[in-house]
Amino acid sequence: MISQFGQELYKVPHRILDHRVFVNGEIESFLDNFEVKRNDSEVEKLFQVTEIVGSLKYDLSERCVALGNEKLTQLATSVNDLLSGVDALLDQAKVERTPSAELQEARRAREQRKAEFVNNLQHGYQRLDNSFQEKEEEIAELYSDLQLKLNITK
Structure with missing residues (x-):
């Protein structure tokens, strides 16, 4: 128990x-x-x-x-x-x-101004080309005179 x-x-x-x-x-x-x-x-x-x-x-x-x-x-x-x-x-x-008369006139004026600008630009280019050619001729003459003075033959 x-x-x-x-x-x-x-x-x-x-x-x-x-x-x-x-x-x-x-x-x-x-x-x-x-x-x-x-x-x-x-x-x-x-x-x-x-x-x-x-x-x-x-x-x-x-x-x-x-x-x-x-x-x-x-x-x-x-x-x-x-x-x-x-x-x-x-x-x-x-x-x-159809464009109005004022618009047509303005177009003609713009075209004319453009033509004048292009013409002036071409004239300026031509003057530059001419001046370059003149300078080239002057330089060529100076070199030829220098060669003669120094008795340098080519």
């Missing part, structure tokens, strides 16, 4: 500190409650979504078709009006306009 009592006394700390059975039971109870509550709310939400989709399917489809038919005819007339306006604008743009 004392040995049995000793064995039981030996198991007491183990029994006091071992909470696994209690904790496992609490976890299972919590999970069961959570799953039941969650499943109920999810099923309820699924039914709500199904009802909403059904009502949208029947109510909105008819409404969309009716509004589409009505608005598409309005849109077609608006697009046709816009196209006719664009065609009229293109026809106006294609009409050749």
